[in-house]
Amino acid sequence: MSRTRYKIFENDQPHFLTCTIVNWLPIFGSPEVTHIVLDSLRFLQENKRLTIFAYVIMEHHLHLVASSENLSKEIGDFKSYSAREIINYFKIQNNQFILKQLKFHKLSHKKDRTYQLWQEGNHPQQIQGDEMMTQKVEYIHNNPVKHGYVDEYIHWRYSSARNYAGLEGLLEVETEWF
Secondary structure, three states, X not given: OOOOOOOOOOOOOOEEEEEEEHHHOOHHHOHHHHHHHHHHHHHHHHOOOOEEEEEEEOOOEEEEEEEOOOHHHHHHHHXXXXXXXXXXXXXXXXXXXXXXXXXXXXOOOOOOOOOOOEOOOOOXXXXXXXXXXXXXXXXXXXXXXXXXXXXXXXXXXXXXXXXXXXXXXXXXXXXXXX
């Protein structure tokens, strides 16, 4: 039996995804760590492995609307690579506090590693049309406002909100949906 009820059924279709750090640790408070995530996503885009329609990176999770020929595999590769890079960053920084937390919160069945960065799964929800896409993009862009980090969504650096406002963002996104 699967561990989650969420599944990707149609890879070519955009899906709303959430990736969360174990125990909701606020590791994306560091710009260096956040840039590892951005660089990982950019690599997948540049190699035509992932199309991103919207994103936001918060302090302990990220939301994406994305599509791919094999979305589950690409998100798995993203999480695996970014986890290795982020853990290596914390090792170089000798950040024992975070490393101990990532070790403590590792699920017991994950015998092949010392640390776990991402929670299992990504809760994919297939976008069912323009109305749902608009709702998910607005939800993503308003996440930093809802949490009280900014008053206006375009002020959050780690989001596609600027792209949708006609300004330059940190990642290119596809704003034409269907």
